[in-house]
Amino acid sequence: MNMIGEEMQPGLSKGAIRIEDVVKIYDPDGAAVMAVDHCSIDIPAGEICMIVGPSGCGKTTLLNAIAGFHGVTSGHIYLDNELLCSPEKPQAEPGSDRIVVFQNGALFPWKTNIDNIAFGPLMAGKLGKKEIYEKARSMMADAGLSGTENSYPGEVSSGLRRRVEIVRALMNDPKVLLFDEPYRALDSLTKSVMHEALLDIYYKNKVTIFFITHDLEEAIFLGHRLIIMTSRPCKPKKIVDVDIPHPRDYSVLTSPRFREIMNEAKGVVNEEAKKAFDAGEREG
């Protein structure tokens, strides 16, 4: 039983994200949609940080800014005290220290599973091909993916595909994994298998996880902390600490503490969802 604090000796851990006063306005000269409003979040290295918020509030916008898919209007984002983006350099460079796991999955359908997993190191070109494939094979075995090496992603179940995608990210020793509702499309049974698989992978490879979701149960089950966002433009509205020790398994879901946290979070989320809904009504 350990809370993250125990093995997080300062200096050794990697992947702390600091978001400082970030603002993102789409199309500033035209419609000027403000998606993120003076948002500051501090995520210690090795934390599973769950981002919860109403539809369209700006969660993906924030994630894309960290990943470097688009720039910020103002504010700073740091990774391990290194500047990713700032007003002088609004768009971060995408790189293998921060890997995104996409909402609909982005395994390359034209590459076999193992070729997908080997992709990052092959592009980096630091290791030999043989070494890379050996590592890929052993990581696949660890994640219970043996036997699917030479199948194409389209040939395996969606649950396996998600796992392949996470292994593909981990092959690059990322500091941060950015999840944008990766399990949204999965049925609840597959989802719970995926949650345990993700935690299992997390316990083996301590990385920082920035995880966007709509699903409160998922958020509390996985996260060290929940950051509940306001409706658009988003910024943290309330931070809920999930003081249930890791490693967790599904028995946690029925514990009284889980229900307490759930109730606490639900009130805040519903309030914001209602605001978002009313705003939508006014605009529409």
Next chain:
Amino acid sequence: MSQADVTGLGLTMFRISSWLKSPKPYLMVTGFMLLLATWYFTVEVWKLPRFQDMPGITEVFSEWFSKDPYYGLSIYTPEYYKHILISLRRIAYAFCLATVLGVPLGLFLGWSKTIRDFIFPLFEVFRPIPVLAWVPLAIIMFSGSETPVIFLTFLASFFATTLNTMLGVESIDESYSRAAYCLGASRWQTFKHVVVPGAMPYIFTGLQISIGVAWFSLVAGEMVSGQYGLGYLINTAYMMIEYPKIIIGMITLGVIGYSTSALVRLAGDYMMQWRVRELALGDN
């Protein structure tokens, strides 16, 4: 044997054998029989008003398979194969040239907005001009009888290939290139590993269209210029009132045209195993 074990040509064989087990081939044969029967009865038995001048089925086939053909053209005369080979050679030149130029151009048009803004308007103006309108210019521009025909055949193919390739690049989900950047791929690596294979299904759709329009323009070209070739055969047979030769030329065109298009499809299957396997899974 499971789907995953089937590869390459084995997969094509698998498809053929399942095709033979379905009702499709029998329906196909019935369709052909109906057509031939209609031909026989309208021309030779009922002698319907506008049909009586047409060559009958018995006349055509006995000429086609005769060792001593009345009009000098049958499967036993070298001249027949000369027509076929010359047409095929023109198609090969034109189709290969259209592919070699059209695919890269389409890839760059789809990939770079600057290149597209520069070239695409030109493209849009030239594309709607029918091949036949190019005939005079082709004859003025190119000397000899061979190059104008190849040029005409090339034109329509080139437009079809380029346009479909460009659409193919545009069809690629943005998350694939984002994933590649996340995994540390450079812009060029992303082009090679994401843009090219991602556009492949559209490229092959384009090549299917391209080979079809190539035959179309070839025959048009051969009718006005050139010596030998199936279009030339049909046209001269018409002028010399050797009607059975027209039909022999037409059927030969149909069979060879279909075969080349099947070859293109086969090449596509071969290069896109991932897609074939996905589709094969979908069929079950």
